Amino acid sequence: MSYVEGIQKMHSVDTRGAKDSSQSSITTASDSIQPTANTSLSKCRELFSLATGLLLPYALHPLLAVEIYHPGIASMWPFNTSSSFIPATSIPSLTGKVILVTGGNNGIGKETVLQLAKHSPRKIFLAARTESKGRNAVASIKSQTSQEIDIEYLPLDLNSLPSVKEAADQVTSHSNRLDILILNAGIMAVPAEKTASGQDIQMGTNHVGHFLLTKLLLPTLQKTAKENNSDVRIVSVSSEAWNMAPDLDAILSTEKLVATGNWTRYGASKAANIMFAAELARRYPSLKSISIHPGIIKTDLYIPNTQTNPILKYGSMLFGPFIFQTIEAGALNQLWASAGASKEELQNGGYYTPVGKLRKNKWATDADAGRKLWEWTEKELDNAGY
DSSP, X not given: OHHXXXXXXXXXXXXXXXXXXXXOSOOXXXXXXXXXXXXXXXXXXXXXXXXXXXXXXXXXXXXXXXXXXXXXXXXXXXXXXXXXXXXXXXXXXXXXXXXXXETTTSHHHHHHHHHHHTTOOSEEEEEESSHHHHHHHHHHHHHTOSSOOOEEEEEOOTTOHHHHHHHHHHHXXXXXXXXXXXXXXXXXXXXXXXXXXXXXXXXXXIXXXXXXXXXXXXXXXXXXHTSTTOOOEEEEXXXXXXXXXXXXXXXXXXXXXXXXXXXXXXXXXXXXXXXXXXXXXXXXXXXXXXXXXXXXXXXXXXHHHHHHOHHHHHHHHHHHHHHOBOHHHHTHHHHXXXXXXXXXXXXXXXXXXXXXXXXXXXXXXXXXXXXXXXXXXXXXXXXXXX
């Protein structure tokens, strides 16, 4: 069943570093003592965590599971619950708006940039870690649009705080406004390791890096929000993997977190995305901050997991054709949230599943948890000199 989680998150492999990073420097004590036996046990525990985290919440609501995990099927009879959102006609003109998309070189990040570019924004920053991939994506997107669009490659390695700082400086030096910030990039279910600043690699990349980027861009976001008829939005791309997160105490303890499994740590980072979006909305109500789940989409981010997990590999071969969505479908929810929905439609701090479905979420509504995560992150950044 692990293949299900492997395709939930469709962000750029390049920006997240899931495909080419060497994330293996930290292991649990038991793994170092009895690698073969304990690795097998660990995999079994992870599979159980996947099954319970992704399936049990919907045991009594199978139609809800269909709608959340595969809105394409939900659009067919007898469900007929899917939104009729179509980017080409549902997104209004973006004239004058400045946009930043992390992980914009691949997957739903690239598709998001492409679709937004078709609606005449003033400028789009396409953030990616590897320059060649970022610039190739810019060229590819420009070749698919009928008008001249200002798309600027933005170097960004989310697990490096200096890189995040440099990216924010480039944005603020090249633009005096920022209307849409889409926090799309991330890594998924990689082996335990820590960032240079000391966080679990998944929490550091998926949450802390995006937190710092947003923090550094807040003055520009707030300045833009003060203008007449402003509509400033921050969209955090999360996942239904939040169901797999441990308790808050483990989420906020790096040592406890790195002692858990790969998927548990991923779930923790996705829960953090939701808490961050909600807390950002509480602290800065003039900004629209929401989190979303994109659906189940097969992209390059999923490939490394199939190479190391036979259940993922053969499960995807058997069931993949029935559940995988296209990249175009996977981008719909964040396109809706960032530009398609009217400002009034969005509930600040809310969590949305495809397409535009507001869902109750314990991490989004727990103000105490949101505050504690925010304070923990600020302390981590302060210790690192940011």
